[in-house]
Amino acid sequence: MKCQFLVSILAIAMILGGDLTAVQAAVTPATQVQVVTQADVVSACAKGGNAQGCQDIVKAFVAYLKVSGMTADQINKVVAEAVQALVKNSASLPPDVRAVVAEAVNVVATASSDTQQIAAIREVATTVANGSFSESSSVSSGKPASPG
């Protein structure tokens, strides 16, 4: 039904010899979402860029994920990978950049549909912000606990 309507508009516009740009505006989604990759996010946020530039890219990344056509599970996995890429080397960053990264991590979390994952990401963001983040918790010395 909607398709017929659009075709009718197009036909009328063509018959009248009008400007097709007006017709295209009618059939194009109101917002064109820019393709933003994980690398763009890391580059804008974790390498000492300005806070506003980072926020803009992260929001564009989240917006892109929502219209990307991926399933919820796929988006959640991409979220995990993006957060990991953001925080991976955060321990060596100065406090002001860590704060920017932590904020970016919290925004990326909003793209997830998994509440436990969101909670875990928020915990990670807190450790990034306060400087206590470590890539992995300390593993045991690896000595056997018993000979047998």
Next chain:
Amino acid sequence: MAWRGAGAVGRRWSLWLLLATSVWGCALSGAALVLEARPFFATAEDIETLTDRLVAQPIVAGWSLDAERQVLNACVRAMKSAYGRILPRPERGNLTSHCLELAEQVVANNPSSAYAWYVEALAAAGDGNFTLLSDALMRSEQLAPNEEWLGTVRDELAEANLDHLTPDARAANDRDLAMLVSSMTGLAAIGARYIRDPDFRERIKEIVEQLPAADQRRFIGAVSRAAHG
């Protein structure tokens, strides 16, 4: 002549048998080498690759104690890593269930491995299986009550899941805490936790009260040092 012919055929058969045995031996050695070497290559990977691999497929324990320990370490690394914790539910579920399978496989072959019981407890906690968590923590403590490094990680796990532990598992955790207070390396951490965590104070106070006077004095010293930075 016939005897000579039979001897030649026999020798030929012996050679074939020797060759077949050698090939079979080489194949078995190759398989053993692959099985033993795999954990060492797997544990050398970065955390994302290691975790994704453990999510995708179960890891097999090698035959030696060293290979067994390497794969258990790989599971601990992945489960405790930031990346392992922020994975979405399906992947996180795969990771914990594959590590649980591994730990069960190791304790089936080597029931006295207190570390494997700890890894089983860690995976059970990730799976939300608190009965198994309590049971595995208790077994680990019973098998290695004086291993400080193991007592430390067991205590971390118990503390994070304290409300879900059975009374017996809590008692095992109390014994771990008593052991850590009496140890050189654990004491400072317990003293710092006393300052940091008000909920912990009453609990550790009751445990320390049961210890010898010398340990009590050392504990007070550790708390004092922690309080003064």
